[in-house]
Amino acid sequence: MLSINNLQASVEGKEILKGINLIVNSGEIHAIMGPNGSGKSTLASVLAGRSEYEVTGGEVVFEGKDLLEMSPEERSHEGVFLAFQYPVEIPGVSTANFLKTALNEVRKHRGEDQLDAMDFLKLMKEKAKLMDIELSFLQRSLNEGFSGGEKKRNEIFQMAMLNPKLSILDETDSGLDIDALKIVSNGVNSLRSKDNATIVITHYQRLLDYIIPDFVHVLYKGRIVKSGGKELALELESRGYDWVKDEAGE
């Protein structure tokens, strides 16, 4: 589904990603871990098409297409979804109407019929239940005045509505209490299928008790320095990152 080959990227002239290689297949969950400043969020941003990051080398192929050539909205239409580390507050735009606009744009691209307000509401009710979100919440301005946990839940709710092929969760667990973490994880798990894939970017192993990854990668100084199964996450939890740094030749 996704093939990242020797991806290099910089921001404001500073090189952050120094040659990332990663293959993600349908049905897989990949966890990307690493210390602060290792380039985890940069990778997520580059995949979603944030303009302040400049790709200086390598390629990203998604479902046979050059992902890096696409605008952020085209990536979304093709089935890429980024759950933001810091979801943006947008006063004056209700979550419901924003999502209806977004979903219909995606459906248009897929050659599906537009949903009217009634059908949309039905779908929204169903997905809101999944994420334990009150409907009144969706009438409010997008993320405005939401708590950290509410914002993250809203991200996964949007993911459920848009039904992407590849979801990238950028530190979705950071700052969540255990109840919110369970709700978010349940949401992600219930959306899992053999046709989609997820990249979970996290700083903490705790999330991986709830979302069980098939592969764990350690990102350090802009490169993936170690890959393994879910047991790698446990090892990182008990031993910290220092031994990885040592192995990387620091």
Added chain:
Amino acid sequence: MQETLELKQRLLAEFSYREQLLNGNTETPLEILRQDAMRRFAELGFPTVRHEEWKYANIMPALSIPFISPKPSILTADEVKEFYLDEIKANVIVFVNGYYAPEHSNIISEEIKISTTSQVLKNTEGVSQFSEISGYKNETFTVLNTDLVTDGAWVTIPDKVILDLPIHILMITDAREYAPIFHPRHTVHCGANSQAHIIYSSYTIGENSGFANTVSEVSLGQNAVLRQYIIQNDNDSAYSVNSSYINQERDSNYSAVTISLGGKFIRNNHTSRLAGENSEANFYGLVLGTGKQLIDNHTLADHATPHCQSNELYKYILDDRSTGVFNGKIIVRPDAQKTNAYQSNKTILLSDTATINTKPQLEIFADDVKCSHGATSGQLDEESLFYLRSRGIPADKARALLLHAFATDVLNHITIGSLRDTLDKSIAIRLHDEDDDIVIVE
């Protein structure tokens, strides 16, 4: 400078001519007042950009337009029809080029008195209330309006009347055959414990320029509530200067929402004097500037007594070569302790050639007050734009959505739901954010 003289001389000549028609009957209180105003106008003349209050609003180009004081103009019902607010049942009072058009007006509510300025000025008591609030002597356009007043609505809301239906004052400029200049004067008296809504809207028929020099004088009695909605949508060669003078007695509550859409040059002077304790004034404004429009909002919240509150929010979306001006003055007089006064001006500039000039002016002479002001200007928030795009919304649509949301913040202060919805729709169309199929949860 030559042109300045020209319009000024023409207006003074018009005044002298009108005076001759009185056949020497010039000693009435009204004529004495008008003569005084004429002398003041001769002294003051039109402001140039060297005048601090007119620094960014250059009126000089208007003075070379061959404006003519109009004769009453007759419009057909069909011509007026499109300007009614169909979805709102209201008391409608229509003026064409400043003249009352009874054939297009419709007063339904029996509990209020609606007359016209020309009628009221026929009796001495009316004259004593004319220019009572504005004081008229200091500001050129108000002086000129006092000189040459065309006509206008004269509304009296008696004590304790809670008016169900709004009053809609519809001002139409007929600029089909020539460029008219006229001087509407509206007066609104709200009795103690009364409550009312007034909608003002202005439109142009025809392609010529028009110049509406409007003055409104409004008084709120004790505990009165008045909400005014001002919709400015003239053609793109129209000039207007709108001076509103509000006087508020104890416990009164005044709000105004001014929506500036069409017009080449719009200058709004909105002044409220918080003359009685615990009174509250709220000014909101939304400006959508395109082309070479200039839209200038000058506000003054004059806190004269303790425990009063004023709150201002003006939002501008400026595109092309348009210019916005916001000058918000707050005066807190020595007695006005425990004043709360807030002011905010936010602008989104959509082009490199659009300009906003914003200036807060706080003059505080009391020591126990809370005053704040803030101004922001810039482009649309890139992070918000990226967020929407990452969800599949194309860049153009995402921009429109964000601009519409920015504007909605002001529209939400309109308490007549159907008016808010109508305006919201027309603003959505202007910002290309059209969606008739809104999701309403529950």
